[in-house]
Amino acid sequence: MAINDFITSTLNLEPNQILTFDSSVKDNKLYLFVTLKDSHPNCPFCGCKTKSKGYTKRSYNHLTMGGMPSIIVWKRRRYSCKFCDKSFVEDNPFGPEAFHQTYALLRNVAIELSNVHYSFKDIALRNNISSTLVELYCDSFIQVPRLQLPENLGIDEIHSSMAKYGGSYLCAFVDNNKRCLNELLPDRSKRTLSRHLETIPLSERKRVKYVTIDMWEPYKDVALKYFPNCEVAVDPFHVVKNLTDGFARIRIDIMNHSVKGSPTYYLLKTWNKLLLSDYELDNEPKYNSFFKQKMNYRQLYDALLGINPNLTLAYQLKEMYRKFNKEATEYNCEEWLNQIIQAFKIAHLYCYENFITLLENWKSEILNSFKRPYENRKQSNALAENINQKLNTLITVSNGLSNFDRFRCRSIYCLNSNILYSLTSNIQTYNKRKGKPRGKYKKTDGFMDE
Structure with missing residues (x-):
């Protein structure tokens, strides 16, 4: 029935x-x-x-x-x-003897804690209990030990006020093969990373074969020191972003030196997207109110490249590297990259000076990113960036968090399917941040005189 x-x-x-x-x-x-x-x-x-x-x-x-x-x-x-x-x-x-919630309700709270879109307050309202009680159950039911280092490790950072030791960023370790969060550290400095990795046995650190990073120098130094068998690869996205920032610099400079309201200013201000992304240029012409005629993307694109020869050269160099980034393989990337570096040097464009330095300083790490050791995927920090977005979501829906230890446990619980909850009657909580001790005071009898 x-x-x-x-x-x-x-x-x-x-x-x-x-x-x-x-x-x-x-x-x-x-x-x-x-x-x-x-x-x-x-x-x-x-x-x-x-x-x-x-x-x-x-x-x-x-x-x-x-x-x-x-x-x-x-x-x-x-x-x-x-x-x-x-x-x-x-x-x-x-339910447990010391609790006033049933097993079913406690289980529901533990399951909802794995959803990054729910804050502690959201979970409390959905289950008709207090936010403080949800935090207490989170601390008690979710225990996250240090996880074993993966073979393919991604390292990235996330901006947060929870960062310690004077920093502004937390550091995230990601398992690029199992596609999950592996560890969260309270700071991204070389000191914090070194202190954490020194507690891990050398035999475990030797298992790490690949490390993907952005272009934060301490990540590279720490990886080469503590992972003796690893190859460090830089994330291709960050290299291309530095390239496009250089191209944006020359485009904006030319635009700012042109007369506001002129065809040059209009094209560089309104239609610069045609030089930044891939568009189908031979589209159906549409009426353009500035030029007072029908034009398609091809005509606007040609007009942009006819503005300034340095802009055209900068665009050609940018597209040369983008083609290399898309089509190069592990076997031809080194020779191809040498040709690109030479072409950038010959051009003598001020906007690419920093990019040339980047290519020379990070050359071996850029070449390592073209290796495909797992599932025919290039080495990149795409997964780490995706996990960072989810961590930002958790911070955003919570309107800010202050307890790093609790945030670490819940984050790994949300973003690593190997971490499970355990309903236990042993209640514990992470200590809150210690405030300043209250000073001495003297008790008085009765009310104070007005």
Whole structure:
């Protein structure tokens, strides 16, 4: 029957355990009144027979039902031993002894903690408990030890006010093969990274074969020092971003030196996207109100490249590197990159001076990014960037967080399927940030004079 299924699925009971069951609605809350059958237990102290000694009432917050919070009101039977005269109560099937929430509600809280789109307050409102209680259960049910380092490690950072030791960024370790978060550190400095990696056995660090990073120098130094068997690869996205920043510099300079409202200014201001991304240029012509004629992307593109020869040269060099980034392989990338570096040097464009230095300083790491050791994928930090977005989502929906230890545990729990929750009655919490101690004061009798 439906009522039997309901009892079994939500109350953690079999139908034959129920003696009486009733329900009522009061103050927009559903109350479930339950009494269990007498199981005639033996005394847990001496093993002798017992007798009933009346009832005591116990209430538990339960799951939301029909849009209303539900509360289980249990008439709990008390027993007295006929031999030793000691008292005890019947076994509890609803929830842990020290809790006022059922197993079903605690399980629901633990599951919702794995959703980065829910803040502690959201989870509290959905389960009709306090935010403080959700934080307490998060600290107690989710325990995240240090995980083993992966073979293919990605390192990236995320901006946060939780960063320690005077920094502004947290450091994230990502398993590029299993595609999950591996570790979260309170700072991205070389000191913090070194201190963490020094606690890891050398045999485990030797397992790391590939490390992908952005162009933060301490990541490279630490990787080469603590991972003796690794190859460091720089994320291609950050290289291309530095390139496009250089091209934007010359485009903006030419635009700012032109007359505002002129065709040059209009083209560089409005249609610069044609020089930054790949468009189908031979589209259907549309009326352009500035030039007062129909034009397609091809005509606008040609007009842009006709503005200044240095802009055209800068664009050609940019497209040369983009083609290299898309089409080069592990076997031809070195010779191809040498030709590109030479072409950039011959051009003598001021906007690419920093980019040329970047190519020379990070040459081996750029070449390593073209290797495809796993699933035919180039080495990149794309997964780390994706995980950073999810971490930012968790920070955003929470309107800021201050407890790093709690954030670390919940983040890894959300973004690593190997971390599971464990319902336990051993309650603990991470210490809050210590404030300044209160100074000495003198007690006074009565009210102060106005």
